[in-house]
Amino acid sequence: xxxxxxxxxxxxxxxxxxxxxxxxxxxxxxxxxxxxxxxxxxxxxxxxxxxxxxxxxxxxxxxxxxxxxxxxxxxxxxxxxxxxxxxxxxxxxxxxxxxxxxxxxxxxxxxxxxxxxxxxxxxxxxxxxxxxxxxxxxxxxxxxxxxxxxxxxxxxxxxxxxxxxxxxxxxxxxxxxxxxxxxxxxxxxxxxxxxxxxxxx
Ligand code: NI
Numbered sequence: 302x303x304x305x306x307x308x309x310x311x312x313x314x315x316x317x318x319x320x321x322x323x324x325x326x327x328x329x330x331x332x333x334x335x336x337x338x339x340x341x342x343x344x345x346x347x348x349x350x351x352x353x354x355x356x357x358x359x360x361x362x363x364x365x366x367x368x369x370x371x372x373x374x375x376x377x378x379x380x381x382x383x384x385x386x387x388x389x390x391x392x393x394x395x396x397x398x399x400x401x402x403x404x405x406x407x408x409x410x411x412x413x414x415x416x417x418x419x420x421x422x423x424x425x426x427x428x429x430x431x432x433x434x435x436x437x438x439x440x441x442x443x444x445x446x447x448x449x450x451x452x453x454x455x456x457x458x459x460x461x462x463x464x465x466x467x468x469x470x471x472x473x474x475x476x477x478x479x480x481x482x483x484x485x486x487x488x489x490x491x492x493x494x495x496x497x498x499x500x501x502x
Pocket of ligand 1: 421422423424464465468
């Protein structure tokens with residue numbers, strides 16, 4: 302069935318405003334993801350004052366780079382852009398599910414319950430270690446259209462949001478790891494230096 306002209310026009314408009322890109326992994330993604338040891342990962346990100354097409358373009362490029370690496374979250378500092386922008390997609394195998402974009406996110410409340418989960422990061426490939434974080438968070442942010450939004454998240458989404466928001470402050474998940482023995486072992490095994498970790502505790 303052919304789509305009507307009105308439908309085509311609507312699709313074009315959505316295509317213009319939306320950041321939804323194909324999820325098939327590209328051989329040559331548009332952006333390079335910096336790795337542990339790069340100073341870009343330790344730089345605090347600035348707020349975005351205007352959500353415009355340039356911001357959406359950056360989000361699209363970040364998504365393409367994230368899908369290429371089969372990741373579920375990416376923060377702008379990881380691609381060398383010190384801006385408060387995150388992209389998250391917990392459903393990378395499902396083409397129809399739109400990704401989430403968080404601009405200037407702020408945690409407004411955290412649940413009292415803590416939970417342990419094995420995290421990884423596209424900036425520290427193959428390293429997976431347990432991190433303790435609040436199980437639930439509430440946040441405010443702007444979406445890719447610049448609309449103010451609020452969200453209460455739990456489970457993997459809450460975990461991913463907290464991990465990505467750390468990147469906006471130059472913090473990496475390995476900084477949270479309390480098991481020093483496992484940390485040293487994992488980093489060494491995958492070619493990373495312990496000196497590049499800035500332990501929080
Ligand atoms: Ni990360």
